[in-house]
Amino acid sequence: MKKIIPVILVLVLTLGLFSCGSASISGESTTYTNAAGSVSIDLPGKWTADEEASDDTLDVTYSNGAAQVKLQCLAKGQIDYLANDLNAYADYSMVNTLGDYLADAEMADTEISVPDFIKDSKAQSFTLQNGGDTVEGFVVFMESARCYYTCIAMATGEVYDASGDKLMESVLSIKELTEIPSEEASDE
Numbered sequence: 001m002k003k004i005i006p007v008i009l010v011l012v013l014t015l016g017l018f019s020c021g022s023a024s025i026s027g028e029s030t031t032y033t034n035a036a037g038s039v040s041i042d043l044p045g046k047w048t049a050d051e052e053a054s055d056d057t058l059d060v061t062y063s064n065g066a067a068q069v070k071l072q073c074l075a076k077g078q079i080d081y082l083a084n085d086l087n088a089y090a091d092y093s094m095v096n097t098l099g100d101y102l103a104d105a106e107m108a109d110t111e112i113s114v115p116d117f118i119k120d121s122k123a124q125s126f127t128l129q130n131g132g133d134t135v136e137g138f139v140v141f142m143e144s145a146r147c148y149y150t151c152i153a154m155a156t157g158e159v160y161d162a163s164g165d166k167l168m169e170s171v172l173s174i175k176e177l178t179e180i181p182s183e184e185a186s187d188e
Contacts, residue, residue: 027046042173074149114170126154139151
């Protein structure tokens with residue numbers, strides 16, 4: 001069942017993104033926080049949170065449906081048996097979290113500025129094609145002293161062309177909040 005849900009979400013997202021207008025992302029910046037209270041991000045304009053997202057994940061869709069941002073925060077102690085460095089975490093996330101989203105995407109390494117508390121990161125841009133329609137975006141894997149993060153942002157081609165820089169700049173606003181379980185929670 002876990003694999004079916006992401007496939008359905010991808011289909012819904014793809015239909016929503018391909019069917020929406022081409023307005024750019026704009027408006028007053030608002031702070032959004034995941035249900036666990038472990039991470040926040042500031043995004044311009046009005047976004048709607050997916051109330052069914054897991055507690056460690058913030059999943060928001062722009063008001064016109066033409067853009068989506070997902071931000072996941074996992075304490076290192078939660079996944080130390082799966083990943084012991086950023087590369088292992090990125091590999092794990094690409095297979096288990098993002099595989100259904102990005103399986104058919106054209107990927108390329110890219111540079112994205114990250115907050116000061118991040119000690120290592122790697123980013124990739126991507127393009128998804130559906131006939132004549134395009135979705136563009138990026139995924140950033142980040143490591144802090146206590147957590148691993150995945151931030152994926154995507155929008156219809158026209159919206160991304162107009163607002164991709166705003167989405168990339170929002171990565172700098174990510175804040176690690178105090179409610180994150182410490183590494184001592186691990187069974188090491």
